[in-house]
Amino acid sequence: MSEQKTDDPFSQMLHFYDEWTKNWAGAMSQMVSSKPVADSMAQQMEANLSAMGLMRRQMNEMMAQTLQQMNMPSRQELLSLSERITQIEMHLDDLDAKMDEALDLLRVKRQRKA
């Protein structure tokens, strides 16, 4: 390692980092792919997801009741409306394609006549 002074106060940190990363990058990757770490992450996520799922279900029920009392559409109703719009879009797209095909046939027919 050079003993020459640099004008970057972070240079020592960077040299230290270079050495550290050489040794630790592989070790850390191995660690996260080890069974105990994967199990521990899974357990933590499981607990979080259980709590979030429960909270979400309760919130959804509460909101659905509130919106119903206010004579407003529920989230579920809006979502299914959006899904139906996508279905309509798909039908329009198919119609568009069929129209193109029909126009092509018509053009060929006209060309033949001419």
Place this chain on the structure above:
Amino acid sequence: MSVPPFVRELDPKNLPDLSPEVLQRAHARYVAGVNAILDSLDAPVGQTPKETIWTLNKARLYHYLPTRPPEERKPVPLLLVYALINKPFIFDLGPGRSFVEFMVGEGFDVYLVDWGVPGPEDRNTTFDDYVTEYLHRAVRKVLRHSGAAEISMLGYCLGANLALIYAALYPEVPLRNLILLTIPADFSGPPEGSMAMWLEEERLDVDKLLAAFDNVPGEMIRFWAKTLKPVENFVASYVNLYKSLDDKAFVQAWQTINRWIEDVIPFAGAAMRQFVVEYVRNNELVQGKHYVKGQRVDLSKIRASLLNVAAQFDHLVSQAQSEGIMDLVSSPDKELRVLPSTHVGMMANIRARQTLWPQFAEWLAPRSG
């Protein structure tokens, strides 16, 4: 006794010059680094000139404007299909580093399907739906728009799975060439790497995940992806930026990639469930057990010329997961290539334009006449 070099560095006589001028310069450099990170979130991407020729729900189909005279263009159009997570601008990172720009420059007629950002209303959209309802219509539009009789398709990562399923489901479509980049298709071997381990049934309860969220949040996907290589993603990436702040080209490249990494989109719930349960855990694709709307996905029905590309240093998709399909497709013209790249490096590596992409163009050009 030998002393490690970094310990010698800590010797007080090696301390750097800490004069006010030096500290001021270091501070300016630090600020430049922070600004480079913050600016990366708005880094210009997707700049190759294009037109939107089709939309459906959130999906968009782009046609890239040709730069070569008509007589120098390849008659068979190329449709790019990217994964359902992350944004497809990985194909078009910026001038000089854009795969789209490169292929357009080589005379290919390039199209790209952008799946858009799924909302809660898309939570029931499966992988199969993306193939039958979206990709099938996009291909129809490409053929119509280009006036071509045949089409080539390039799928990358999970986009390659979509392209593979499409090719098997619609053998009547004039698909001439199929390029698959880093396809995670065959999960018959033992789980390789952290991701496969995390997706195992005993560790991930998909029902619980989707009960908590309609779609898998992008932030969660990003965290999983970054945790696979924690030192590289949480530390080394930023240190490398700091070290190379004077290299404008490096900073620009870093910013666009960082934007792509940070700009993760949610994974549609039903698509995620299908991928994890049917493709990964049950390995239905290569076992010929996968059915889409009552029709079996039979890979032996694929007869298009096939270039299957695996990345040698891929920590997400193993070579075995990609090469498993080679014996299953019926294409008389098929080739497996293992390129010295990482998973993302296929498109993002600063030298990909010189080392990787010409290989794709050279393979595709004689098959696009």
